Amino acid sequence: MTIDPRLTDSSPAAPITENGLFLADVWDGLGASPKALPAKYFYDAAGSALFEEITVLPEYYPTRTELGILDARGPAIAALLPEGAALVEFGSGSTAKLRRLLRHLPGLSAYLPVDVSGEFLREQAETLRGDFPGLAVEPVVADFTRPFALPPGYGDQALAGFFPGSTIGNFEPNEAARLLDVFGRILGTGATLVLGVDLVKDRAVLEAAYDDAAGVTAAFNLNLLHRINRELDGAIDPDSFAHRAVFNEAASRIEMHLVSRRAQTVRVAGRSFSFREGESIHTENSYKYTLDGFRALAARAGWASVEAWTDADGLFSVHALRREG
Incomplete structure (x- = not known):
């Protein structure tokens, strides 16, 4: 220090x-x-509550725009994930965005939310089990910015990753590339990662x-x-x-x-x-990234761009990446 x-x-x-x-x-x-x-x-209790208020403000476009993309492009996103895959969500928090995808993923075998807040994670998992009784929900208490072990039995299973909310933008570009590499090492060669990325736009x-x-x-x-x-x-x-x-x-x-x-x-x-x-x-x-700028960053970390979806106004993007060998 x-x-x-x-x-x-x-x-x-x-x-x-x-x-x-x-x-x-x-x-x-x-x-x-x-x-x-x-x-x-x-993100203490007060800060988390304030952030939830932020997400519904008229000026704050990222949350509603990403939800709109997940709604509109959900079938196309789901088609890129292998049947029977287990979905690992990094820094899961609220399940609102996950639920937009689950309606398009009836063949998903398991959901593995990862977060450092164990109590909150377990509460969210319990609620999700009640709403989706056919889905195995296995929370993982871990710092998603560092390598961690998946629960027993998932090491050899087809895996996909989910990292919504443009959280990747909170990391310096070199740190973001390192983080994407960590995700790739956890998910393995050939895995698909779906993540939200905010786009460059008007300063105002x-x-x-x-x-x-x-x-x-x-x-x-x-x-x-x-x-x-x-x-x-x-x-x-x-x-x-x-x-x-x-x-x-x-x-x-x-x-x-x-x-x-x-x-x-x-x-x-x-x-x-x-x-x-x-x-x-x-x-x-x-x-904030351009589409090509983020694709280049992902490539540095061993991920190939499969597809990218944006809203009509070009405010936000959702990317599907494939982990290369």
Whole structure:
């Protein structure tokens, strides 16, 4: 961990507790230059509820557009998956998008949702079993960004992957390629991967999607500071920070920041961090791709493009990839 040079040798070390990694990442991120925090910490209970609100905002096109593509192209997507395959969903979360596909996949042998949140995963699995009693549902508690083992009996079975929501855009391109390679090693040669990818479009459309008029995305971003206060004995005034979302055209990504409204010092679990007026904490990236740009990225990771579907306005895409040998 990089130690903030403004801290003295007597500063405490991060304790080894269930919040130890969170604290270490916050200390590391606030002590860096420029300051940054991992986006994965958005999703406590409050943050997850705010994100669900975001998905139905008029400005936020990705969720409804992807659902529309899955509805319209479901039969074509299903036709690319082998009969009797087991479907592995990486970072499963809500099953809303999966359900759009299941109606077209009566021959699916099993569904293997993968997520780090074991309790939520098991709750979703139980509900799905009740709604689809003929489908074997085998949740896997694991970090999908790292190699993990499938449940016994699925190693030799035909596998397919599902990674909706344009989550791939939250990874730096090199990290995204590495992640796709991890998926390929888990699914095996010849497997099909279906995933959502957000597309490059007009700056105004992109920035409105991440800075809505109702301020829900701002509340989602600022909730990260509330969470630090709640869980890490933080002394941060969230009102002294402003939400900012901007499209970085050169990097082809939306960036979310928390910008300090004034010069100030904040404290987190006994450590102090100074901010200049206008200095920001970089909290999230969301990369946007062209169809050919994403195909090239996938090829670097050993995946060949089979098909790509978009909505009529070219806002979003769903790709089917095939793992090469």
